[in-house]
Amino acid sequence: MSTTPANLRYTKSHEWVLDNGDETVTIGITSHAQELLGDVVFVELPELERTVEAGEEFALVESVxxxxxxxxxxxxxxxxxxxxxxxxxxxxxxxxxGDGWMVKLHLNDAGDLNNLLDAAAYSAMIADA
Incomplete structure (x- = not known):
């Protein structure tokens, strides 16, 4: 069963976001996502100082x-x-x-965090899947 920490925000594509409180965030994939993928064997992460837009592909996870x-x-x-x-x-x-986090971003607009799902909304979404 997946866990959904209440202190994080979530996307419909199963990324989680931790607001670090200083206009930066830490990003990873949810427990639900890693369960669906199975055993992860490779992770490709973006280059430092790369500018990314919301919704843009910026990393790759390969599993078995x-x-x-x-x-x-x-x-x-x-x-x-x-x-x-x-x-x-x-x-x-x-x-x-925790240790499986992937990327930290300095945000263009910290207000955009409000566009993400809270834990209750994300939990409801994956329960309906």
Missing amino acids: KAASDIYSPLSGVVIAVNDTLSDAPETVNSDPY
């Missing part, structure tokens, strides 16, 4: 089942990537909301 594009939930500039995933991609499975 499939390859899946990861979409930026918000517009901004990549300020950090989780380099440990190159050697330990399975961390996305074992700790999707």
Whole structure:
């Protein structure tokens, strides 16, 4: 069963967003997403300082089942990537909301966080799937 932490925001494409409180966010994929993918074997992350737009493909996760594009939930500039995933991609499975984070962005507009789903809305969406 998937968990949906209440302190995060979510997208319909199964990314989670943590507001770091300083116009930056941390992004990863949800527990539900990693369960659907199965065992993650490779993660490709964007370059530092890349500018991304909300909805743009900016990362790739490959599992034993499939390859899946990861979409930026918000517009901004990549300020950090989780380099440990190159050697330990399975961390996305074992700790999707912690050490399995993927990217940190400096936001163009922190107000855009309000466009994302809260935990209750995301939980309802995946329950209906």
